[in-house]
Amino acid sequence: MKDVTQLDPVALRTLAAAVRLGTFEASARELHVTPSAVSQRIKALETRLGRVLLHRVKPLEPTEAGLVLVRLATQGEILEREALAELVEEDDEDGTAYTSLPIAVNADALYGWFVDALADVQSRHRVVFEVVREDHTRTAERLRRGEVVAAITGEPKPVPGCRVVRLGRLRYAAVATAGFHEAHLGDGVGSASLAEAPIVAFDRNDSLQHDFIRRVTRRHLAPPVTYVPSVREFDRAIRVGMGWGLLPEADVAEDLRRGTLVELVPGRRPEVALFWQHWRLGSTLVDELTHAVVDAARRWMAST
The missing domain is CATH 3.40.190.290 (D-Maltodextrin-Binding Protein; domain 2)
Known part of the structure; x- marks a missing residue:
């Protein structure tokens, strides 16, 4: 496997969204980018890792390597949001926290x-x-x-x-x-x-x-x-x-x-x-x- 240090967190979240929603189009709408951008991010991640991460079928199916990275992306997002929630003031109404x-x-x-x-x-x-x-x-x-x-x-x-x-x-x-x-x-x-x-x-x-x-x-x-x-x-x-x-x-x-x-x-x-x-x-x-x-x-x- 190629060097996997410093994986792009944006690409990881894009992969997770694509797997969760099943298509490049649906994940693009959620991420406010184009389907082409979603495909390019995932392709770049695959190139960096030297592994196929998605089976391009409908709905999209992750490979075993893809599942590992979906878990990583989801875990990272949870921990990040948990940290942000602790930093938000009690009277902050921003639901994104x-x-x-x-x-x-x-x-x-x-x-x-x-x-x-x-x-x-x-x-x-x-x-x-x-x-x-x-x-x-x-x-x-x-x-x-x-x-x-x-x-x-x-x-x-x-x-x-x-x-x-x-x-x-x-x-x-x-x-x-x-x-x-x-x-x-x-x-x-x-x-x-x-x-x-x-x-x-x-x-x-x-x-x-x-x-x-x-x-x-x-x-x-x-x-x-x-x-x-x-x-x-x-x-x-x-x-x-x-x-x-x-x-x-x-x-x-x-x-x-x-x-x-x-x-x-x-x-x-x-x-x-x-x-x-x-x-x-x-x-x-x-x-x-x-x-x-x-x-x-x-x-x-x-x-x-």
């Missing part, structure tokens, strides 16, 4: 407790957040690509350059309305009935229901699926009998006691281990956010 932290979070955590942790940190610092909702099985990939600085994930193994903290386990119950259960599962919960009974899933990345089926039947089945990508409406779809699905145990305890919901396999309650992973930045904000997330998660899980 705020640090922005991109974070990937699964839907149940976002709906249940995660915003409390964000609010705690924001009450003490000039910081805003870009929260990316993603399934817990896919958030770690956002970290690997340099798209976020932290994520709630199901992966216990740290992403390279990251620190991992265990948050706890979230337990689910597979439930349906009494009417749905009688109509579709009244003759027993087995391979035949589960292959035909409609399920409700959050989106196509939500594998909880299919994982449950495999645990119960030891088979890969393909029942009809309704996708409802909203926690509130997902819950509602199950409660109005559109299908069966897995809901957090604490959310259905009273319904199971009253009989308004029925558990498909009583006592068979899968658990999902959750972890918080974040870049090793040396950032006060990221450290404080980590403490707030861990505290909020453990309080919430202890109460469920």
Whole structure:
């Protein structure tokens, strides 16, 4: 590799913008330059490094070397903005002094407790957040690509350059309305009935229901699926009998006691281990956010 000392910070940020936005045109609009200038900056960076950094497809795809530099650019910008925020007077209204932290979070955590942790940190610092909702099985990939600085994930193994903290386990119950259960599962919960009974899933990345089926039947089945990508409406779809699905145990305890919901396999309650992973930045904000997330998660899980 050629000499990589004193990399051009403008070129690094241009590369990061191009990867984040997917095209030279979109990144040019954000950076207030021409698409040609964006292309030239990235080409100059590639020439200096002797590495291809982008696959010129739509959307633009970073190479492995490109991902390394995207992470570097994002980390540098966060630390720079954090330093500037500390230097700004308390009564300064200039929003540019705020640090922005991109974070990937699964839907149940976002709906249940995660915003409390964000609010705690924001009450003490000039910081805003870009929260990316993603399934817990896919958030770690956002970290690997340099798209976020932290994520709630199901992966216990740290992403390279990251620190991992265990948050706890979230337990689910597979439930349906009494009417749905009688109509579709009244003759027993087995391979035949589960292959035909409609399920409700959050989106196509939500594998909880299919994982449950495999645990119960030891088979890969393909029942009809309704996708409802909203926690509130997902819950509602199950409660109005559109299908069966897995809901957090604490959310259905009273319904199971009253009989308004029925558990498909009583006592068979899968658990999902959750972890918080974040870049090793040396950032006060990221450290404080980590403490707030861990505290909020453990309080919430202890109460469920």
